[in-house]
Amino acid sequence: MSEGLLKGPGGLRSRxxxxxxxxxxxxxxxxLPWHPPEGIAQGYVAPSSQSIAKPGGRAVENYEFIINFxxxxxASKEANMYLRLFKKGxxxxxxxxxxxxxxxxxxxxVLSGDLAYLTNLDLFPIIxxxxxxxxxxxxxxxxxxxxxxxxxxVTSKEAVDVIREVLExxxxxxxxxxxxxxxxxxxVRTAVRAKRHADPDxxxxxxxxxxxxxxxxRAIRMDRIPVVSPVGFDENGEPLNVNADTVARALVMxxxxxKFILLTDEGGVRDPGGKIVPFINLTADxxxxxDRGEVTGGMxxxxxxxxxLLEDLPTTMFVTITSPHSLIKELFTVKGSGTFIKLGxxxxxxxxxxxxxxxxxxxxxxxxxxRKLVSNYFxxxxxxxxxxxxxxxxxxxxxxxxxxxxxxxxxxxxxxxEGMGRDVWGAMLQKYPKLFWRSKSTNPINxxxxxxxxxxxKFADWTVFWIGLRESxxxxxIRAALKLPPTLQDAARTK
Numbered sequence: 001m002s003e004g005l006l007k008g009p010g011g012l013r014s015r016x017x018x019x020x021x022x023x024x025x026x027x028x029x030x031x032l033p034w035h036p037p038e039g040i041a042q043g044y045v046a047p048s049s050q051s052i053a054k055p056g057g058r059a060v061e062n063y064e065f066i067i068n069f070x071x072x073x074x075a076s077k078e079a080n081m082y083l084r085l086f087k088k089g090x091x092x093x094x095x096x097x098x099x100x101x102x103x104x105x106x107x108x109x110v111l112s113g114d115l116a117y118l119t120n121l122d123l124f125p126i127i128x129x130x131x132x133x134x135x136x137x138x139x140x141x142x143x144x145x146x147x148x149x150x151x152x153x154v155t156s157k158e159a160v161d162v163i164r165e166v167l168e169x170x171x172x173x174x175x176x177x178x179x180x181x182x183x184x185x186x187x188v189r190t191a192v193r194a195k196r197h198a199d200p201d202x203x204x205x206x207x208x209x210x211x212x213x214x215x216x217x218r219a220i221r222m223d224r225i226p227v228v229s230p231v232g233f234d235e236n237g238e239p240l241n242v243n244a245d246t247v248a249r250a251l252v253m254x255x256x257x258x259k260f261i262l263l264t265d266e267g268g269v270r271d272p273g274g275k276i277v278p279f280i281n282l283t284a285d286x287x288x289x290x291d292r293g294e295v296t297g298g299m300x301x302x303x304x305x306x307x308x309l310l311e312d313l314p315t316t317m318f319v320t321i322t323s324p325h326s327l328i329k330e331l332f333t334v335k336g337s338g339t340f341i342k343l344g345x346x347x348x349x350x351x352x353x354x355x356x357x358x359x360x361x362x363x364x365x366x367x368x369x370x371r372k373l374v375s376n377y378f379x380x381x382x383x384x385x386x387x388x389x390x391x392x393x394x395x396x397x398x399x400x401x402x403x404x405x406x407x408x409x410x411x412x413x414x415x416x417x418e419g420m421g422r423d424v425w426g427a428m429l430q431k432y433p434k435l436f437w438r439s440k441s442t443n444p445i446n447x448x449x450x451x452x453x454x455x456x457x458k459f460a461d462w463t464v465f466w467i468g469l470r471e472s473x474x475x476x477x478i479r480a481a482l483k484l485p486p487t488l489q490d491a492a493r494t495k
Contacts, residue, residue: 095125095259098248101132107324114327116183124220127227130244131170138166155241160204164231164239171229186219187227194232194240206232206240208250249309260319267323268339279419282307283344310343318342347427350385360391368410371488386427393420395428401480406437434468436477
């Protein structure tokens with residue numbers, strides 16, 4: 001096995017050292033590439049195809065470029081937060097993006113433009129592309145028949161040569177498109193190591209045994225986006241047809257990137273009405289979605305494989321399925337776009353303030369509301385505290401007028417795009433299906449509260465919401481909610 005080679009998901013092994021010399025790693029992990037900190041890559045071309053270079057051919061200064069970038073995003077504060085996050089640590093761990101063959105055909109200008117844009121922010125995602133529609137078309141042209149078994153293409157020797165040719169052509173076209181948009185990329189076409197599939201009926205179909213990371217690292221060192229072809233090669237150098245999703249998962253297992261994004265023209269998982277499902281908790285949701293027929297075929301397979309990947313990873317990670325038209329929004333805004341997928345959540349339930357880090361809880365609540373808690377808040381009795389172990393979301397329950405009252409519901413800004421609010425809310429409702437709460441009439445989350453509640457009534461300062469209460473309880477709940485003492489200091493006092 002060559003240096004820099006990583007075994008596939010079946011069993012990772014250590015990488016051998018990279019080439020020594022001026023390009024040697026200079027961070028704490030000597031097995032990962034070093035990236036020079038010179039800043040924004042040169043030669044940027046704006047999406048409008050009008051250069052913003054200064055006289056003399058020099059690219060726009062870093063700060064000007066970033067300001068322009070944030071304006072295009074439309075959310076400079078969020079984008080700035082994510083840009084800092086992505087620039088931390090090793091550049092090879094920024095993102096793995098899997099691009100479907102249909103996307104390459106239908107959305108190449110948008111995709112290549114956004115990827116070129118990222119290179120000018122010194123961000124270099126690793127791209128793995130498919131080519132299913134292109135392969136189907138070429139096999140039909142050459143009158144090579146094929147069938148599928150368990151979602152895999154039965155591949156003859158004649159067909160595998162065509163598949164290699166088509167995928168290498170798709171690889172070159174994507175690389176050229178990124179370069180034409182002012183970015184830089186490099187095709188990586190022989191990095192996937194594979195063996196023949198265990199099912200002999202599949203013919204020249206391969207299973208990933210390893211990924212040669214050296215050409216990927218080399219491309220990133222040279223400020224280029226690595227574009228990986230999924231064609232696999234056995235120990236004799238013979239090509240094998242390997243599923244691109246499988247190659248992408250092997251890279252994720254090897255690198256554990258900050259982001260794993262699947263780009264599809266559908267833009268995410270859609271419900272029976274055609275609307276995109278914003279969040280999926282695989283542990284809680286997947287089986288029910290399959291039983292109800294809400295996800296079938298290729299999407300069901302993709303979700304099952306995603307669940308297996310997240311179960312195999314030793315660290316928490318999230319996956320997003322989105323449209324190529326929403327890639328930048330997905331990367332740099334809290335709400336993102338498409339379907340956000342996670343394995344599950346571990347919302348804890350506490351029955352008192354004992355064991356709660358009050359400083360972290362105070363920070364969570366005050367950051368969510370933008371106001372200080374009253375000084376005696378933690379002296380008040382509670383019945384339940386539903387809490388994310390990392391203090392990114394909570395729901396605090398009390399008894400008021402003999403009924404269950406939601407005293408505080410708070411989610412950190414950066415966790416809102418991960419479905420944290422839904423997870424905390426779901427854990428709370430499972431135990432407290434009948435409850436009430438109040439919210440300032442100016443609270444921007446009220447529209448969401450209206451969607452969740454059974455009913456509500458608006459007053460000048462407060463809106464009182466409830467779920468599952470009887471009519472006699474509603475009147476009592478409203479009176480009690482309006483008489484409750486404040487939990488947050490007045491805005492004037494916090495200044």
